[in-house]
Amino acid sequence: LLEHDEEYQVVYSTQKGFLQHDPYSWCVIRNDWYYSEDTTNTSKLLDSSLRQWILGMKPEEREKLTDAIFHILQSETNAHTIQDLIGGGAGTLSGVLRAWTDMQPETRRFMQKMLTELLHSVGQTAASQRRLEMRDDFHGKHERT
Structure with a gap:
Protein backbone atom coordinates (compact mmCIF):
# COMPACT_ATOMS: atom_id res chain seq x y z
CA LEU A 1 0.00 0.00 0.00
CA LEU A 2 2.82 2.41 0.79
CA GLU A 3 5.03 1.27 -2.08
CA HIS A 4 7.40 -0.81 0.00
CA ASP A 5 9.90 -3.12 -1.63
CA GLU A 6 11.98 -4.07 1.38
CA GLU A 7 12.07 -7.56 2.84
CA TYR A 8 9.33 -8.33 5.33
CA GLN A 9 7.99 -11.19 7.36
CA VAL A 10 4.32 -11.98 7.78
CA VAL A 11 3.13 -12.61 11.31
CA TYR A 12 0.34 -15.20 11.57
CA SER A 13 -2.96 -13.69 12.70
CA THR A 14 -6.07 -15.32 14.08
CA GLN A 15 -8.14 -12.78 12.12
CA LYS A 16 -8.98 -12.41 8.43
CA GLY A 17 -8.85 -9.45 6.05
CA PHE A 18 -8.18 -6.01 7.51
CA LEU A 19 -8.63 -7.37 11.00
CA GLN A 20 -5.26 -9.11 10.60
CA HIS A 21 -3.70 -5.73 11.34
CA ASP A 22 -4.93 -5.89 14.93
CA PRO A 23 -1.77 -6.69 16.93
CA TYR A 24 -3.88 -8.50 19.53
CA SER A 25 -4.64 -11.13 16.88
CA TRP A 26 -0.95 -11.84 16.16
CA CYS A 27 0.38 -15.20 17.30
CA VAL A 28 3.45 -15.70 19.48
CA ILE A 29 5.61 -18.76 20.14
CA ARG A 30 7.74 -18.45 23.26
CA ASN A 31 9.51 -15.09 22.83
CA ASP A 32 8.99 -14.51 19.10
CA TRP A 33 6.23 -14.06 16.56
CA TYR A 34 4.76 -17.03 14.74
CA TYR A 35 5.54 -16.25 11.12
CA SER A 36 3.51 -17.34 8.11
CA GLU A 37 5.34 -18.84 5.17
CA ASP A 38 3.74 -16.44 2.71
CA THR A 39 0.83 -14.09 2.18
Whole structure:
Protein backbone atom coordinates (compact mmCIF):
# COMPACT_ATOMS: atom_id res chain seq x y z
CA LEU A 1 0.00 0.00 0.00
CA LEU A 2 2.82 2.41 0.79
CA GLU A 3 5.03 1.27 -2.08
CA HIS A 4 7.40 -0.81 0.00
CA ASP A 5 9.90 -3.12 -1.63
CA GLU A 6 11.98 -4.07 1.38
CA GLU A 7 12.07 -7.56 2.84
CA TYR A 8 9.33 -8.33 5.33
CA GLN A 9 7.99 -11.19 7.36
CA VAL A 10 4.32 -11.98 7.78
CA VAL A 11 3.13 -12.61 11.31
CA TYR A 12 0.34 -15.20 11.57
CA SER A 13 -2.96 -13.69 12.70
CA THR A 14 -6.07 -15.32 14.08
CA GLN A 15 -8.14 -12.78 12.12
CA LYS A 16 -8.98 -12.41 8.43
CA GLY A 17 -8.85 -9.45 6.05
CA PHE A 18 -8.18 -6.01 7.51
CA LEU A 19 -8.63 -7.37 11.00
CA GLN A 20 -5.26 -9.11 10.60
CA HIS A 21 -3.70 -5.73 11.34
CA ASP A 22 -4.93 -5.89 14.93
CA PRO A 23 -1.77 -6.69 16.93
CA TYR A 24 -3.88 -8.50 19.53
CA SER A 25 -4.64 -11.13 16.88
CA TRP A 26 -0.95 -11.84 16.16
CA CYS A 27 0.38 -15.20 17.30
CA VAL A 28 3.45 -15.70 19.48
CA ILE A 29 5.61 -18.76 20.14
CA ARG A 30 7.74 -18.45 23.26
CA ASN A 31 9.51 -15.09 22.83
CA ASP A 32 8.99 -14.51 19.10
CA TRP A 33 6.23 -14.06 16.56
CA TYR A 34 4.76 -17.03 14.74
CA TYR A 35 5.54 -16.25 11.12
CA SER A 36 3.51 -17.34 8.11
CA GLU A 37 5.34 -18.84 5.17
CA ASP A 38 3.74 -16.44 2.71
CA THR A 39 0.83 -14.09 2.18
CA THR A 40 -2.46 -15.39 0.84
CA ASN A 41 -3.35 -15.22 -2.85
CA THR A 42 -6.00 -12.63 -1.97
CA SER A 43 -3.38 -10.52 -0.23
CA LYS A 44 -1.10 -10.75 -3.26
CA LEU A 45 -3.98 -9.79 -5.56
CA LEU A 46 -4.91 -6.78 -3.42
CA ASP A 47 -1.29 -5.68 -3.02
CA SER A 48 -0.68 -5.82 -6.77
CA SER A 49 -3.99 -4.09 -7.54
CA LEU A 50 -3.43 -1.32 -5.00
CA ARG A 51 0.12 -0.78 -6.22
CA GLN A 52 -1.05 -0.51 -9.85
CA TRP A 53 -3.92 1.80 -8.83
CA ILE A 54 -1.79 4.11 -6.67
CA LEU A 55 1.06 4.32 -9.18
CA GLY A 56 -1.48 5.30 -11.83
CA MET A 57 -2.47 8.41 -9.84
CA LYS A 58 -0.89 11.83 -9.95
CA PRO A 59 0.56 12.98 -6.60
CA GLU A 60 -2.20 15.59 -6.20
CA GLU A 61 -4.85 12.87 -6.76
CA ARG A 62 -3.26 10.75 -4.04
CA GLU A 63 -3.33 13.69 -1.66
CA LYS A 64 -6.95 14.54 -2.48
CA LEU A 65 -8.00 10.90 -2.06
CA THR A 66 -6.17 10.54 1.26
CA ASP A 67 -7.70 13.75 2.60
CA ALA A 68 -11.19 12.64 1.53
CA ILE A 69 -10.83 9.19 3.10
CA PHE A 70 -9.63 10.62 6.41
CA HIS A 71 -12.44 13.18 6.33
CA ILE A 72 -15.03 10.44 5.82
CA LEU A 73 -13.58 8.23 8.54
CA GLN A 74 -13.05 10.91 11.17
CA SER A 75 -15.65 13.62 10.65
CA GLU A 76 -18.71 11.65 11.70
CA THR A 77 -17.22 8.65 13.49
CA ASN A 78 -14.51 10.27 15.65
CA ALA A 79 -12.48 7.13 14.92
CA HIS A 80 -8.72 7.32 15.22
CA THR A 81 -7.87 3.62 14.84
CA ILE A 82 -9.19 0.57 13.01
CA GLN A 83 -10.40 -0.71 16.39
CA ASP A 84 -12.44 2.50 16.81
CA LEU A 85 -14.06 1.90 13.41
CA ILE A 86 -14.82 -1.74 14.16
CA GLY A 87 -16.02 -1.04 17.68
CA GLY A 88 -18.41 1.65 16.47
CA GLY A 89 -20.68 -0.94 14.82
CA ALA A 90 -23.74 0.42 13.03
CA GLY A 91 -22.98 3.92 14.29
CA THR A 92 -19.72 3.91 12.39
CA LEU A 93 -21.42 2.84 9.17
CA SER A 94 -24.11 5.49 9.50
CA GLY A 95 -21.42 8.10 10.25
CA VAL A 96 -19.46 7.11 7.16
CA LEU A 97 -22.62 7.26 5.03
CA ARG A 98 -23.54 10.65 6.52
CA ALA A 99 -20.04 12.00 5.77
CA TRP A 100 -20.30 10.62 2.22
CA THR A 101 -23.62 12.32 1.52
CA ASP A 102 -22.45 15.61 3.12
CA MET A 103 -19.31 15.65 0.97
CA GLN A 104 -18.98 18.26 -1.78
CA PRO A 105 -20.42 16.82 -5.04
CA GLU A 106 -17.11 17.37 -6.87
CA THR A 107 -15.20 15.44 -4.20
CA ARG A 108 -17.80 12.66 -4.17
CA ARG A 109 -17.52 12.31 -7.99
CA PHE A 110 -13.73 12.18 -7.64
CA MET A 111 -14.02 9.46 -4.97
CA GLN A 112 -16.43 7.47 -7.16
CA LYS A 113 -13.98 7.74 -10.07
CA MET A 114 -11.09 6.56 -7.89
CA LEU A 115 -13.10 3.62 -6.50
CA THR A 116 -14.14 2.63 -10.03
CA GLU A 117 -10.49 2.70 -11.08
CA LEU A 118 -9.57 0.55 -8.06
CA LEU A 119 -12.21 -2.03 -8.95
CA HIS A 120 -10.98 -1.99 -12.55
CA SER A 121 -7.42 -2.56 -11.30
CA VAL A 122 -8.53 -5.51 -9.15
CA GLY A 123 -10.38 -7.01 -12.12
CA GLN A 124 -7.40 -6.60 -14.44
CA THR A 125 -4.98 -8.06 -11.90
CA ALA A 126 -7.26 -11.01 -11.14
CA ALA A 127 -7.72 -11.76 -14.84
CA SER A 128 -3.98 -11.54 -15.42
CA GLN A 129 -3.25 -13.88 -12.52
CA ARG A 130 -5.89 -16.32 -13.74
CA ARG A 131 -4.35 -16.35 -17.25
CA LEU A 132 -0.93 -17.11 -15.73
CA GLU A 133 -2.39 -19.93 -13.62
CA MET A 134 -4.14 -21.41 -16.66
CA ARG A 135 -0.93 -21.19 -18.70
CA ASP A 136 1.06 -22.86 -15.92
CA ASP A 137 -1.59 -25.60 -15.62
CA PHE A 138 -1.55 -26.14 -19.38
CA HIS A 139 2.25 -26.36 -19.54
CA GLY A 140 2.39 -28.57 -16.46
CA LYS A 141 -0.04 -31.08 -17.95
CA HIS A 142 1.66 -31.19 -21.34
CA GLU A 143 5.19 -31.53 -19.95
CA ARG A 144 4.19 -34.79 -18.28
CA THR A 145 2.86 -36.36 -21.47
